[in-house]
Amino acid sequence: MKSEEIELLRENYYSLVKEKQELLAIKKRILELEQTSEVKEYLDLVNRINSKHCSKEKSNREIVRDAINFSNITPTNDIYVYIGTYKYGNETDIIHGSSDYLVSRNDHTADYVVYYNLEAKRYNLNFSIEIPYEEVDKFEGEHKVIYPKKFNREAYFYDLQDEYFTTVILESEEKAMSKIKKLVTKI
Numbered sequence: 001m002k003s004e005e006i007e008l009l010r011e012n013y014y015s016l017v018k019e020k021q022e023l024l025a026i027k028k029r030i031l032e033l034e035q036t037s038e039v040k041e042y043l044d045l046v047n048r049i050n051s052k053h054c055s056k057e058k059s060n061r062e063i064v065r066d067a068i069n070f071s072n073i074t075p076t077n078d079i080y081v082y083i084g085t086y087k088y089g090n091e092t093d094i095i096h097g098s099s100d101y102l103v104s105r106n107d108h109t110a111d112y113v114v115y116y117n118l119e120a121k122r123y124n125l126n127f128s129i130e131i132p133y134e135e136v137d138k139f140e141g142e143h144k145v146i147y148p149k150k151f152n153r154e155a156y157f158y159d160l161q162d163e164y165f166t167t168v169i170l171e172s173e174e175k176a177m178s179k180i181k182k183l184v185t186k187i
Helices: 003-034 037-051 061-068 135-143 154-171 171-179
Strands: 079-087 100-102 110-119 130-134 144-146
Touching: 003 130, 061 154, 061 171, 110 135, 130 135, 130 171, 154 171
Parallel strands: 079 144
Antiparallel strands: 079 100, 079 110, 110 130
16 A cells, blocks of 8 residues: 555544544534423424324315324215216236226116215225116115216315315315205206
């Protein structure tokens, strides 16, 4: 090894030792400060803010969605949103599932119709319901059904569900139901 390389190696070593000592001194000072009442209070407040579900960055819609997810909800109003009419595909893709495709609501060759329950949480057993096409008229005659005017029916459903629960939370279930009843139609 060249003498200038040895000298540079020593300089790097002593520089790193000095840096380590400075960091140890800083760590010691942090531990001393953490024992003061002001810093203890500060750390407690920071931990409380970080552990809360409703941070100031969340929108009211996100807070409503969190409230829904943290609550037990039993659907009682029998309100469904029409999501689509489907026909079974002839092909099955192992990776993506069946290749069922969306058809017109009035397509009598359709196999089934999908509805989402407005009051049910996603992933609940009663959230999505699949009705054989032959039984659709009976189902729609016995339940309140909303037919979205938008093409993206799922987005419409979630917007409507958020509005429904926001009204239930901030006003009343009766007010939410009066808004919803205006949207329920019969085909």
